[in-house]
Amino acid sequence: MNRPAPDLLKPRKTPQQSRSAATIEAIHTATIQVLLADGVGRLTTTRVAERAGVSVGTMYQYYPHKQALLFAIVERQLDLIVTAMLGAVERLEGHDLQTVSDGLATAWLDAKMADLVSSRAIYGIAAEFDLAELMSRAKNLMVEAISPLLRAVPDARFADPDLTAFMLAALLGGTVRVVMEAGSSEDDLERLRQELPRACLGYLKMAALQPTSL
Amino acid sequence: MNRPAPDLLKPRKTPQQSRSAATIEAIHTATIQVLLADGVGRLTTTRVAERAGVSVGTMYQYYPHKQALLFAIVERQLDLIVTAMLGAVERLEGHDLQTVSDGLATAWLDAKMADLVSSRAIYGIAAEFDLAELMSRAKNLMVEAISPLLRAVPDARFADPDLTAFMLAALLGGTVRVVMEAGSSEDDLERLRQELPRACLGYLKMAALQPTSL
DNA sequence: CTAAGATATGAAGGATCCTTCAGTTTTGGA
């Protein structure tokens, strides 16, 4: 919806000395901290630099503009999630419905919870500029991985595995997101951890054509 | 996470002549249009006023600041959704599990789709400042309505209706949100409309203690 | 040790943007 993601969104230069790598890391974590403390609306180049213990100019040596910084942060986080999920899919191939369902739900929760702070911060960026492309790519990767996984489940057949995978991804992603984005007390997270696998399995059983095992 | 919602977020004055009511309406729709066209980051008091065919000063006669405007927009939209859902709950009281499940899913989808444009725009605001309180209140209203509805379902018993209602609300809200927020082709929306009721029913059957009817 | 390249600094230019308010126009009742 927002401004089209600029093409030149990539880092300006790659670090060659070790200290610059440290600087970049500092900038990244500072960005997330500012994001959490003040929100996207108050995220300022100066503020981030200050928190990173770095001057503003330094930031601009690695990112052509603010957007590029935010973009990089989101991309990294998304990569973490996708990688975790692809790993889970590989591990689950050929297992029965219950195992696959639980495995996916747990993997998703773990991936998000592992860096709950980052995740929560990231959600705030989404609206600021066009992440639809990034998100879409990540979603497609997941659907394309889950679909064959569903086909390989021995004790269930799905009429339209692509459709089911799509819905499953939406269900996992969305449910976790709203709970985390809301007040998300420790209590709510626990409720989520308890119920998400059920929801997951419930839907899959519903989508399966002939539940050979109940 | 973001700045705490100011107390003085309410409209500055209430319209007394009919033309001011029209002005307010124009401002509201203009806000949504700008939101969709340019995103929150580019939403400007001037831009909104321009689009509404009104001067900036006029806006400030009704809202003390930009935030108040956004706040009002979100509040209105949230009210629409909640009202729709409460209506659905009332209609569904005492019906069987399948009916209740389908009814809730459909009601939610309809409420969102009815003003898909607004909804999509609203999602963009969430990150800008603290809507957690608003959202949380809406969520609680829904959970408090759904919970007794579940208790009244004749053909299923739930161990913890509150928990199930909580999860159901998260599932509905989250799943629809991510699909709408993504590219959300007409195609994806159709898939969602088809699969959401299944997911809903699947989860509820899973959460029910003794499924008297399969 | 030294020079060249890499990295860091931060004041300041330029661009918005939010908000105000003194003054104008419109409305509706007396």
Add this chain to the structure above:
DNA sequence: TCCAAAACTGAAGGATCCTTCATATCTTAG
């Protein structure tokens, strides 16, 4: 018709904020 209240206008003050670049400091190969 007339006027007081309501509504509207929009230029301009004041506050950020993003980004640049001339300069300074650090690192490492030779």
